[in-house]
Each structure stands twice: as C-alpha cells, then as structure tokens.
Amino acid sequence: NAGVTQTPKFRVLKTGQSMTLLCAQDMNHEYMYWYRQDPGMGLRLIHYSVGEGTTAKGEVPDGYNVSRLKKQNFLLGLESAAPSQTSVYFCASKPNLGRGGLEQFFGPGTRLTVL
Amino acid sequence: GENVGLHLPTLSVQEGDNSIINCAYSNSASDYFIWYKQESGKGPQFIIDIRSNMDKRQGQRVTVLLNKTVKHLSLQIAATQPGDSAVYFCAVLTSGTSYGKLTFGQGTILTVHP
Numbered sequence: 227n228a229g230v231t232q233t234p235k236f237r238v239l240k241t242g243q244s245m246t247l248l249c250a251q252d253m254n255h256e257y258m259y260w261y262r263q264d265p266g267m268g269l270r271l272i273h274y275s276v277g278e279g280t281t282a283k284g285e286v287p288d289g290y291n292v293s294r295l296k297k298q299n300f301l302l303g304l305e306s307a308a309p310s311q312t313s314v315y316f317c318a319s320k321p322n323l324g325r326g327g328l329e330q331f332f333g334p335g336t337r338l339t340v341l
Numbered sequence: 342g343e344n345v346g347l348h349l350p351t352l353s354v355q356e357g358d359n360s361i362i363n364c365a366y367s368n369s370a371s372d373y374f375i376w377y378k379q380e381s382g383k384g385p386q387f388i389i390d391i392r393s394n395m396d397k398r399q400g401q402r403v404t405v406l407l408n409k410t411v412k413h414l415s416l417q418i419a420a421t422q423p424g425d426s427a428v429y430f431c432a433v434l435t436s437g438t439s440y441g442k443l444t445f446g447q448g449t450i451l452t453v454h455p
Contacts, residue, residue, distance in 0.1 A: 230384070257441055266447055267447065268430065268445040268446055268447045268448060269385070269430070269432075269443075269445040270445075271442065271443075274442075284442075316384050316385070318384075320441060323441075328373050328375070328390070328434055328441060329375050329387045329390055330441070330443060331387070332377075332384035332385045332386070333384050334382075334383055334384050335382075335383070335384050
C-alpha cells in the first residue's frame with residue numbers, strides 16, 4: 227500500500243493564480259482531511275470529508291474549496307492564491323470508527339509558496 | 342474549545358538519555374490522545390495513543406502518561422537515539438466530534454546529540 231500520497235510536492239504561485247492539490251489514499255478510508263502547517267501554529271484543519279460526495283469546513287476554510295468525487299481522492303483548490311496561503315499542506319485519512327482506530331494517517335505534504 | 346500547548350518548544354538530549362516531552366490540554370471532555378513524530382520534510386507519523394480511561398500506555402521504547410486531573414500528558418522515549426530527532430506533536434480528540442477532529446499542539450523539537 228502506498229498509504230496517503232500528495233501531488234505536487236512543491237509549488238510556487240503568483241498572487242491571484244489558482245491551483246489544485248491532490249490527495250489520494252489506497253486504504254479505503256472514509257474520512258479525509260486537509261490541514262495547513264505554519265511555523266509555531268501546529269496543524270490547522272481546513273476542510274474535511276466523512277465520505278464520498280460530502281465535504282465540510284474546518285477551522286480555517288476561507289480561500290479554499292474541496293471536492294471528494296471519489297472515495298480515494300480529496301482535492302484542495304485555491305481559486306485566487308494569496309501570500310497568506312504560503313504554507314505546508316497535509317492531507318490525512320482515517321477509517322470509520324468501526325473499522326479501525328482514531329489516529330489519522332498523513333501524507334508527505336505539499337510545500338506551497340505564493341509570491 | 343480546545344487549547345493544546347507544550348511546555349518546551351525545544352529539547353536537546355544526549356544519545357542514550359531518556360527524553361520526556363510534555364503536553365497540556367484544556368478540555369476535560371477530551372478522551373483520546375495521540376503522539377505524532379514529524380521528521381524534516383515529512384508528514385506526521387503516529388507513535389502511540391492513549392484513551393482517557395487509561396493513565397499509562399507503553400510501546401517500543403515509548404511510554405505515554407496521562408494525568409486527567411491536571412490535564413497533562415507526556416511522551417517518554419527511552420534510550421534516545423539520533424533517529425529520534427524530530428518534531429513531536431500531541432493531538433487531542435474531544436468527545437462528541439463525529440468527524441474525528443483532532444486539535445494539535447505546536448510541537449516540540451527534539452534534538453539528539455551523538
């Protein structure tokens with residue numbers, strides 16, 4: 227199993243550009259999450275999904291959109307990138323409560339710089 | 342809400358020493374706690390977890406202690422090795438969050454000197 231994978235690993239954008247970050251998991255997990263990690267602030271939840279076709283806002287959703295058209299994929303979109311969105315983005319997944327533990331499994335991250 | 346903090350942002354130890362990393366949380370309804378390790382350039386990796394009905398859990402070279410009275414948990418690493426150098430995060434799950442929302446601490450940087 228590859229676990230949780232993220233594409234791309236690095237990206238540099240100019241202010242106002244758009245992009246999509248792709249997260250894929252091959253563990254058949256129901257729950258998927260997008261976090262951002264900034265220095266001194268830990269991980270903050272942007273959006274999450276409890277199953278295919280469903281998404282919901284986390285703590286810091288502004289400026290981002292997500293889609294979960296397939297169970298194994300969770301896409302994070304930036305419609306008009308801003309320098310404040312410079313961060314490292316992590317995707318995570320976990321199974322339903324009945325099928326496993328409560329820990330989340332993380333991808334390797336995408337480092338995004340917005341100039 | 343949940344505030345999760347760490348007492349020390351950095352910790353330096355010598356190889357072979359024991360390391361203790363601390364974490365405080367604020368919500369008494371928190372019922373599940375996880376420690377993650379994050380190496381440079383990688384995503385967080387699960388180390389060990391503990392539920393609120395326990396006060397101690399041991400893994401391979403790691404022990405997590407939970408003190409619900411003072412809302413504190415710690416991660417103890419025995420015989421610390423250079424490969425243990427990383428950032429360590431505690432994460433807390435609060436009862437009632439159906440989507441498994443974890444609140445993460447800011448992290449402690451552990452540096453192990455050979």
